[in-house]
Amino acid sequence: MSFPLLLLAAFAGLLVLLLIWVLRDPRQFSEPGGDLNPWEDMDRRHVTYFPQVRQAMAAQDFTFLASRGSRALTRRVHKERRKIALVYLASLRSDFLKLWRLARVIASMSPRVGASQELERLRLGLAFSWRYEVLRIKILFGFAPIPELGSLSDVVSRLSIRLETGMKDLGERAALAAKLASSLDGRGLRTP
């Protein structure tokens, strides 16, 4: 089989797999409004615990414990704090995924969607996933990459700022639509 034909066959195979994945019934599909239930615990965002986690992973504590001579205790503390960092990282991811989902819901409701903005969000999502995996592996192997953890928190915060701008824009549109509808009704016209 020549290379172009092999490429075509592989592409067709890939399309079949994609088709199966796309047509599979996702469990969490719901109407746009129903998507927002997980936002009930929005005020308990994990990103705010970053200073505490940074403190927990600070090298000074371990240096202090090591200088006191208890190696077993240092190891135990190190292990426990690593666990904390992993839990924090997973929570940060959960925060991000919630924000990401909300952003998609907002986009699906918007009468105009900017391709550049959507691509930017997709890029943010991919960047976050990549950093998350790298950090998880690093923490699992005993490093304490605090600056990188900070940059990951940055991604979450940037996305939330962009979401707020989007929500503001949509809010203005809603107000304009309502105003227009009421002015039409005032002239005796029926709007759908």
Add this chain to the structure above:
Amino acid sequence: MSSFPLNVLVLWACSALAQLIVLVLLFSKDSFRKLPFFTVYVALNLSQVAFLVIVYSIRGISTDAIQNLAWYSECVTLFAQAWATTEILKATLRPYQGIWGLVWRSLTGTSIFVVFLVALTTRGDWATHTWFELNRGYHLTFAATVIACLVVVRYYSIQVPVAYKMILGGFCFYSCTEILINTVLQTLLKREFDAYQPIWQTWTMLSFIMVLFIWVAALWKPLPVDARQAPPPPSDSIYRRLSPEVNERLRELNEKLLRLWKMEARPQ
């Protein structure tokens, strides 16, 4: 007609019967009003069967002329297929104006990319297998474009009615099998054209009959009423109720983050 093996003729008859059932279902369940282009597509396919029976029955026409006529009729149905698919995608995304705009752009982009890919991979065989290359190129572009649209639809968690999903899935499945059949047979039976034709017909017809069965299942019940034809999105009641709430929470989050940044900026 007598030049075809019996199994091809049987499959042809089965395909015609299944198409007739699909058409009857479209009219009896009143679905043709919701999917007029799809109805036209099925009707055209059925007409193509009749046309081919007549063409193959006429004596004195050269094989090349018959094949060209068959391929011309195929062009018409493929054009109708593209329209029918666009109709279903448009019906699915009607309440999501923004996403529909995005899908249109991704549809155009993907089509151009795949056409370029097809042209690049088939340039050597162009002169000898023109129709097969065109057919495969079309199906490749079609499947890639529709699947790209479905990926976008899934990404935005937009619900597609099951019947529409089955029809679109059927179209894509048929296109994918056409690509695979064309590619594999072209590789295995490149020099044995006599063997190529009946095998190609058997497999393409089998896959099409499978798709027709999927469509019969999809159209067995009347198509769902689109309950999403509410007011335009910005004035939607759910959205109006939720948007200030989400906005407020995002603001709170931002304030918290701002405090965190300020804390971060402080010298250690």
